[in-house]
Amino acid sequence: MMRITSNTLASQLSDDLTRLSSTQTRLTQQLASGRRLFDASDDVPATGRVMSYDSEKRALQQYERNSLRGLTTIAVSTASLESINKIAGKIFNIAPAATASGDASQMDAFAGQIDGLIEQTVSQLNTQISGTYIFGSRRTDTPPFTVTRNAAGQIDTVSYVGDNAAAPTISVSESADVATTTSGTENIQLRDFLTNLVALRQAVDDLSTATTANNQAGMATARAAITTTQNTLGDDEDSITTMLSTLSISQLRIKTSQEQNSTRFNQLADLSASETEINTADVAIQLQSSNRAYEAALKAGANLLQKSLLDYL
């Protein structure tokens, strides 16, 4: 049997109170902060997991920012292209009307309308977002479509001075990179559309001049040119529709990625919280239990330490 000395109880009590006090401090700190982990050494495997979750969460937040930027770019690109598509639609009304009309002044009015649409199209294709031109592929700091004007101030020729390569892509998820603007090749098609518009306006002007001069041969040539240009513009409209479709697919991919990223982020947030945060009820009960043990140790110690054989002499 172990011999119990006068200091045995006091030492044991002191150790127990220190241990219980330490537990109370830790539990109180957890309750006050809502956190289970403070340093890596608190739970090393959990730390590794939490750091991995947090890093992935930050990457997902970045993908979300990329996605928002991408959607904005696509929205502006789409709006511009839809506007141009509408212009193409109007052309299909104007061109037959101009061909059918025998009135030179009416033809001049049609030519004026086409000229306005050309100006509008150039403006749309030089659209910027925060100072960035979106129809220049990788060349974004200068207007991608430049024009020369004739003596009457009308746009005479249109040049594409943007980049010819594929559009740059952005990352919207760990495995998805999408283009949010048109490519250089598509932009060249847009330039061709403008060139064809200029040619159409020129053909209507020529028809007006021939009509005024009652130049039948000239009128026939101009009408043929209008018809030819109209057909070409039809092809251009198809190209624009394809571009819109491509952008729409990019938009869909981004939105799909956003949903997946958001779901994954919430899962990670839950996982991270389950590792780092406390169950308040559990900790409160543990603290209560620890407090009771502390009180019991104090009372038992106070009773035992007061008694000695000396008290009975």
Next chain:
Amino acid sequence: MPNDLFSSLYSTTNALRAQSAALDIVGRNMSNVNNTAYARQRVVFGDKGSVDTPLGAQSLGIEAVGIQQMRDALLDGQITEEKSNSGFLDSQEKFLQQAQTALGQGLFTNAGTIETIKSTTALPNGIASSIDAFFNAWQSLATDPGSTVNKQQLLANAQDLVDKLNTADKRLADISLSTPVVSNTLTGQMDEGTRQVNSLLTTIADLNRQIGRVEITNPGTAVDLRDQRQSKLEELAGYIDFTTVEQTAGQVAIRVNTTVPGTTVDLVGLANVNGTMSQSGGIYSWTPTGSAVPTADLSFTAGSLAGYQAVGKTIQGYRDSLDDFAAALVTEVNNAYTDNHSAGNLNPDFFTPPTPPATTTAGTISLAVTSVTAGNGTTLSGDNVRAKAVANLAKSSTFLSGSTPAAAFAKIVTNVGQDVSNNNTGIEDQKSLSKLLTAQRQSYSGVSLDEETADMLRYQRAYQASSKLLSVIDGLLGTMLETLS
């Protein structure tokens, strides 16, 4: 001695002396009840001898033949050894904690708030957060390559990461043992520990001298001095591990290993300290008395001084890991940004490249650029190929030892955390073991007031009985003397 009243008077007087000595020891025990270095003592009673009488051999009575100290050499040895082991672990604790803090990698969460994918407030998560912010800034730049704001944000994030790596390295350097060792907090602790060891050696040698004086004629009787020496030996064990070798007259030599396998040095022999211990560059040396220079490097495997050496090397290991991380960051980012200086790429190095044979460290990493482009340095302002290449390093599993940058840094953090955790567990285990041994020693050597009170009453009664007998004998002798008169 004849068998008469006078002989009874003599033996009773001896009994009174013996009980008195026992009561004196009880008093000493009681007064040392709270002295943990004290081992309780007991009077050893013995027969004073016997004489032949016509009635046969008769005792000359009781006497206190000695004082027995209730001390267990085996337990003392175990406790001394465990003090060294505790010192080894305890000395590392605060430095490992500091190393953990130096990385600045707390586990922050927004407890009580709801964090969503659209949250823009970054959690203050130390270097790990800065690593992600750095690569995410490249993502932002890749998304909007012409944005001046994105470029400035990228440079700011890069500088933040560089600053944090520089700061972490500086903090770790202050508590590590590198080559060469510079004066820092750790070596300061080693110097202080060395001073304490030299002081304790002097005290122990002095106690050896006092014990020797007493025990040269009465071996094993300098019990109080032995208590004091044991206490000092245990204190010394907190600093270094050593063996004690019994010498003449109760004195002990203190023997330690040198760095040369199989060779030892006696720091204390008999009543003398044989030299002085010193520390330089994290190495403990011994300079014998009379020598101007150290003659041996000392090798400790336990005690706080060994703990400082061990933790210094461990923390230097963390610095090396952080250096590897910084070097990989510089190499990988520069290669991605400059496309390995391929033809047509006009980008300069993003981070300052090292000048061989030097390598980049966490303490020397710095930015080499004041402006940044997202492309190949051409006039294509919307080109994002280089920004994407650098951004993609964040998910490259070949960044460093088959890890992504975030995982590589997390590995450093968890290594430090594991060491802190192991140390904490070791300290707890050591506390339990020390507590157990101390309780065992207390059980054997400690003073029990109840026991001493019982002894006090026992000796008191015996003293009273002897006094009574003395009184009776005195009465009888008086009666006899009256008859004679």
